[in-house]
Amino acid sequence: MTMTVPMTWTTVCDYHVLLPERGVCALVGGEQVAVFRTFDGAVYAIGNLDPFSGAHVLSRGIVGTRGGEPTVASPLHKQVFSLVTGVCLDEPGAAVPIYPARVADGRVEVAARPALPERGGPLESGRRLVDAP
Amino acid sequence: MSRVVVAGYGPAAHRFVEALRERGFGGRITVIGEEPRPAYDRVALTSYLTGTSLADLTYEVPEGVETLLGTRVTGIDREARVVTTAAGESVPYDVLVLATGSAPFVPPVPGAEHAHVYRTIDDLDAIRAASDGASEGVVVGGGLLGLEAADALRGLGLRTHIVEMSPWLMPRQVDEGGGAVLKGHIEDLGLSVHAGAGVQEIVTDAEGRVTGLRKPDGTLLDAQIVVFSAGIRPRDELARAAGIDVGERGGVVVDAGMRTSDPAVYAIGECALAGGQVYGLVGPCNTMAEVAADRILGGTAVFEGADLSTKLKLLGVEVAQFGAMSGALDVTYMDPVGGVYKRLFISDDARTLLGGICVGDAAPYATLRPFVGKPLPAAPADLLFTGTGAANLDLPDEAQVCSCNNVSAGAVRTAIADKGVCDVPAIKACTRAGTTCGSCVPMLKQLLEKSGVEISKALCEHFTYSRAELFDIIRVRGVTTFSELIANHGTGRGCDICKPTVASILASLHNGHVLEGERAALQDTNDAYLANIQKNGTYSVVPRIPGGEITPDKLIVIGEVARDFGLYTKITGGQRIDLFGARVEQLPQIWKRLVDAGFESGHAYGKALRTVKSCVGSTWCRYGVQDSVGLAIALELRYRGLRAPHKLKSAVSGCARECAEARSKDFGIIATEQGWNLYVGGNGGFKPRHADLFASDLTTDELIRTIDRFLMYYIRTADRLQRTAAWVESIEGGLDHVRDVIVNDSLGLCAELDAQMAHHVSTYEDEWRATIEDPEKLSRFVSFVNAPGVPDPSIVFERERDQIKPMVVTP
Ligand code: SRM
Ligand SMILES: Cc1cc2nc3c(=O)[nH]c(=O)nc-3n(C[C@H](O)[C@H](O)[C@H](O)COP(=O)(O)OP(=O)(O)OC[C@H]3O[C@@H](n4cnc5c(N)ncnc54)[C@H](O)[C@@H]3O)c2cc1C
Ligand code: SF4
Ligand code: FES
Numbered sequence: 029m030t031m032t033v034p035m036t037w038t039t040v041c042d043y044h045v046l047l048p049e050r051g052v053c054a055l056v057g058g059e060q061v062a063v064f065r066t067f068d069g070a071v072y073a074i075g076n077l078d079p080f081s082g083a084h085v086l087s088r089g090i091v092g093t094r095g096g097e098p099t100v101a102s103p104l105h106k107q108v109f110s111l112v113t114g115v116c117l118d119e120p121g122a123a124v125p126i127y128p129a130r131v132a133d134g135r136v137e138v139a140a141r142p143a144l145p146e147r148g149g150p151l152e153s154g155r156r157l158v159d160a161p
Numbered sequence: 162m163s164r165v166v167v168a169g170y171g172p173a174a175h176r177f178v179e180a181l182r183e184r185g186f187g188g189r190i191t192v193i194g195e196e197p198r199p200a201y202d203r204v205a206l207t208s209y210l211t212g213t214s215l216a217d218l219t220y221e222v223p224e225g226v227e228t229l230l231g232t233r234v235t236g237i238d239r240e241a242r243v244v245t246t247a248a249g250e251s252v253p254y255d256v257l258v259l260a261t262g263s264a265p266f267v268p269p270v271p272g273a274e275h276a277h278v279y280r281t282i283d284d285l286d287a288i289r290a291a292s293d294g295a296s297e298g299v300v301v302g303g304g305l306l307g308l309e310a311a312d313a314l315r316g317l318g319l320r321t322h323i324v325e326m327s328p329w330l331m332p333r334q335v336d337e338g339g340g341a342v343l344k345g346h347i348e349d350l351g352l353s354v355h356a357g358a359g360v361q362e363i364v365t366d367a368e369g370r371v372t373g374l375r376k377p378d379g380t381l382l383d384a385q386i387v388v389f390s391a392g393i394r395p396r397d398e399l400a401r402a403a404g405i406d407v408g409e410r411g412g413v414v415v416d417a418g419m420r421t422s423d424p425a426v427y428a429i430g431e432c433a434l435a436g437g438q439v440y441g442l443v444g445p446c447n448t449m450a451e452v453a454a455d456r457i458l459g460g461t462a463v464f465e466g467a468d469l470s471t472k473l474k475l476l477g478v479e480v481a482q483f484g485a486m487s488g489a490l491d492v493t494y495m496d497p498v499g500g501v502y503k504r505l506f507i508s509d510d511a512r513t514l515l516g517g518i519c520v521g522d523a524a525p526y527a528t529l530r531p532f533v534g535k536p537l538p539a540a541p542a543d544l545l546f547t548g549t550g551a552a553n554l555d556l557p558d559e560a561q562v563c564s565c566n567n568v569s570a571g572a573v574r575t576a577i578a579d580k581g582v583c584d585v586p587a588i589k590a591c592t593r594a595g596t597t598c599g600s601c602v603p604m605l606k607q608l609l610e611k612s613g614v615e616i617s618k619a620l621c622e623h624f625t626y627s628r629a630e631l632f633d634i635i636r637v638r639g640v641t642t643f644s645e646l647i648a649n650h651g652t653g654r655g656c657d658i659c660k661p662t663v664a665s666i667l668a669s670l671h672n673g674h675v676l677e678g679e680r681a682a683l684q685d686t687n688d689a690y691l692a693n694i695q696k697n698g699t700y701s702v703v704p705r706i707p708g709g710e711i712t713p714d715k716l717i718v719i720g721e722v723a724r725d726f727g728l729y730t731k732i733t734g735g736q737r738i739d740l741f742g743a744r745v746e747q748l749p750q751i752w753k754r755l756v757d758a759g760f761e762s763g764h765a766y767g768k769a770l771r772t773v774k775s776c777v778g779s780t781w782c783r784y785g786v787q788d789s790v791g792l793a794i795a796l797e798l799r800y801r802g803l804r805a806p807h808k809l810k811s812a813v814s815g816c817a818r819e820c821a822e823a824r825s826k827d828f829g830i831i832a833t834e835q836g837w838n839l840y841v842g843g844n845g846g847f848k849p850r851h852a853d854l855f856a857s858d859l860t861t862d863e864l865i866r867t868i869d870r871f872l873m874y875y876i877r878t879a880d881r882l883q884r885t886a887a888w889v890e891s892i893e894g895g896l897d898h899v900r901d902v903i904v905n906d907s908l909g910l911c912a913e914l915d916a917q918m919a920h921h922v923s924t925y926e927d928e929w930r931a932t933i934e935d936p937e938k939l940s941r942f943v944s945f946v947n948a949p950g951v952p953d954p955s956i957v958f959e960r961e962r963d964q965i966k967p968m969v970v971t972p
Pocket of ligand 1 (some may be wrong): 731738739772808810
């Protein structure tokens, strides 16, 4: 049985406020979410908590790519996380949560993490392509 | 044969079982070790006191090897081929390998039972525990291990004495002249050296606590800790009791195949007496282990003795000895002021290199050791210095490059040619060279370069260029944005390595605001918020205080700002004040107050000029010969904001007493009667280096012109994150070359360098003032984009000594 969970989208900011390759942090459903816009215009959202330092800082990291995959490096000790999967590419086993993100009506929206279906389905990737803004 | 038992589990035993496994031995292997842990890197033992974890020091137990830890072997029944342990177990063997190492020699003086030794992790734990509350320590023995132990005591905060029987320190490695220079270095570090002195007794109080050490002349050295490091004795007691031959002065006698007088028993490592000698270095111990493994499996390897050359860095002093310590002829270089002593021994026909001793500068060691017994590769005087001739020698294939692991130049060349290894880590993995003491790594690099291997200069996966090459591309092609650069000269979209590098180059060349447009996305963590990030995600604020001079009014402003925002306040090592614990959204408010009071950014966050420290100088000081404060302020204002490959620090001292510590700076200035001496390439930090004298008795104008060019040439040619100290050491031709370029204009660059500095000086603006005046830039300084007024609730502080302190919960 598959179960669909309705998503609640929270508006984070106007799309133009989100500068290419610079993140912002937003409060979404009480949680700190780091939101990024990559060079190609896509938006991504991941947890803001850096699991290595315990500080909420990932939105302030440097955005880049590794082997083509969009990434952010923690500003504290530079571990690199995939913006697509939330997985840490430097230290196996570590990962941060990802959140669905999209652009609607010129605004960036992030969904609070939906309650997981029973037994836990895969989290939806945060990637949403945007028409040329 | 099916079961091999090893008694003792030190480095030799470890290498032996590894070698057996690597050679495909399929039988049972049991290692019995008295220490409660597997073998660890004893050579690096001291690092355990300075933070290296036990886990990092400990070797992995090879797969399939059984271990009995914390178990002492107490007897060998050769008839039954069984060893017994202190726990009463009996372990049968087909082949027994003794690898019991050696024990520190403790002379039988009264009170010796209260002293420590320095050999195992447990010993170090005991010393560390005893150092608590102690203020003075004595190490008995001024050899290699004694000095290492003395350094460890010093590191534990104790005032330390070294007592050595011989007339000078390290008598096995250096001669009298070298010993004298070495003593100077050791005493400069605050240790007291008592050479030619023995021990009468260890003095204790009524409770048996050590209070001092009495020398035979009756003098008492106060000490709460005494450590004996007066030589080692092979642990041959098992062999002795079992009737296996031991040497007159100790050591289990072995043949060239490491077999003892009992054909079923081998001995390796420091407990073995091979060719009439006990070897106290790990290199020969490893070779013995390999030989024994080979023999046990039917091979014919022989141990031919070993090179006892040593190179070490003790208390920051390089000491090296190779080959013979005497010869018919010798060439000596001695600089008592700089603390350098180098001596080469040469055959009577002046053709063959016999050996050498170095103190204070061991550079000749790596290049010359392989030539021992071979024709001199260049004029002796040249060989005493690197950079001239010696660095470019071609090693013969049979020359030993790595003495710890007995690897020849030929073996390294084969690895490069046949196995395609192309960097130092790969050579290490493939040949083991360089994996122990590391002193041969420069040779490995040289062999790589000589063999034509291109050592990749690529900055990261996005650019195949080095920083200096990127600098030229950006300068020559007039590139102004990262996007343009990566589209035409790179791949992907960059990372935390190349983006800040390019940001720094763009800033060095164009000097625009670091948060302007696309550049904002390139900046490293700290530049991105014009402040230094702290462990809990808050920031520190460091206003510039040029030369460390500040008015009472300005001090009061800093105090008021800190008080009003509740910041932790600390005087830094750079003669200014650091305010910690500001949240992102507080930074602009704090800076508004500071800028209004006339402060500007101190660039504590940037790879840029930090501080120019000053001493009080001739204005007040009775010794000062020039106005060091005035000059420091002028220099700080001239170079403020200058972005560079790494941070830049400077200092100006008003006379040779050097209270500003200018010689530890990237560029340091010391006043003379005639003007200023300029020193460059100094560094504190991770790898301290004293700056070299670059030019003497300069007028202020000459001085500034020379510094301008020095900095601009550094910015143009250095690697990413390469301080000037590393740069002057790596640049081809060394400082002479730099002097040629910027004093004699040998490359015709000076006009361009001067123009670049003039551009920097005339376009400087305070980045914080510009930021608070620009609403677009300011809008980035919020904790939450969708709740700009809300502070980050995860930031919490506790209090300590009346100030705040971050509370971080590591997940
Ligand atoms: C605040 C201060 C310590 C203090 O409380 O006194 C300090 C603090 C930091 N130092 Fe330092 N260093 C401070 C003086 C020094 C000094 C002494 C000096 O400058 O006279 C040294 C040795 C001298 C030298 O640099 O050669 C020093 C050698 C380092 C190093 C090692 C550099 C090296 O070449 O090995 C680092 C690491 C680096 O830069 O890569 C470092 C890095 C740091 C960083 C930036 C680490 C970081 O990334 O978080 C610290 C953050 C400061 C902050 O948040 O404001 N700090 N640091 C000092 C600030 C001086 C100032 O007013 O600007
Ligand atoms: C502080 C320090 C610094 C050093 N620095 C250097 C250096 O820079 N370069 C260099 O080449 N060398 C250095 N050495 C020397 C080097 O560590 C030794 O050469 C090497 O450890 C010898 O290895 P081994 O296995 O023969 O003996 P050991 O390391 O002594 O190991 C023998 C092991 O056997 C155990 N054992 C002994 N008897 C029994 C028994 N009856 N039953 C069970 N177990 C037993 C011991 O407890 C010990 O664990 C240093 C040594 C020290 C202490
Ligand atoms: S360096 Fe010289 S002038 Fe400066 S304070 Fe020290 S003694 Fe005085
Ligand atoms: S000489 Fe010690 S590791 Fe090579």
